[in-house]
Amino acid sequence: MRVFTWIVRSIVGVMVLICLIMISLAPQQVVTHFNGAGLADAFGPRWWLIVLPLLTVILAEFCIRKARQKRRKQGMLQVPTLTGFEGQCIAVLVSFNVMLWVMLQSEIQSLLVGGIVGLL
Numbered sequence: 001m002r003v004f005t006w007i008v009r010s011i012v013g014v015m016v017l018i019c020l021i022m023i024s025l026a027p028q029q030v031v032t033h034f035n036g037a038g039l040a041d042a043f044g045p046r047w048w049l050i051v052l053p054l055l056t057v058i059l060a061e062f063c064i065r066k067a068r069q070k071r072r073k074q075g076m077l078q079v080p081t082l083t084g085f086e087g088q089c090i091a092v093l094v095s096f097n098v099m100l101w102v103m104l105q106s107e108i109q110s111l112l113v114g115g116i117v118g119l120l
Contacts, residue, residue, distance in 0.1 A: 001071055001078075004086045005064055008093060012060040015097040019053040022104040052100045059096060063089035 026046040033042035067086050071077050082090075 001068060003080060004067055004082055004090075007090060008060045008064055011090070011093050011097065012056055015056050015100065016053040018101065019049070019056075019104060022101075023047075023049045026104070049104065052104065056093070056097060056100065060093055063093065
């Protein structure tokens with residue numbers, strides 16, 4: 001269980017750090033919603049982006065809690081290997097974090113491209 005908790009919290013820590021760096025690079029106004037056609041239809045201040053790392057933390061702690069409940073029920077709290085459920089949780093967290101990274105990158109892409117072009 002300790003290995004799983006360590007892996008999950010490491011993934012979350014790295015993602016929160018990346019999110020905070022990217023949020024600091026984001027413009028003051030960011031897209032908060034896209035319509036069905038993929039066009040931006042709602043905007044808000046960049047501090048709204050703090051919700052994304054918070055969702056990651058909540059999802060991770062939920063996975064840890066559910067894994068602990070499953071291990072307790074099966075009498076496997078002290079077993080050092082990962083269970084199938086824990087592997088699935090790690091896969092979900094990684095996928096969720098990749099999705100968040102893509103979303104944050106799209107928010108600041110124009111700013112970064114403009115900055116790089118300005119340096120050349």
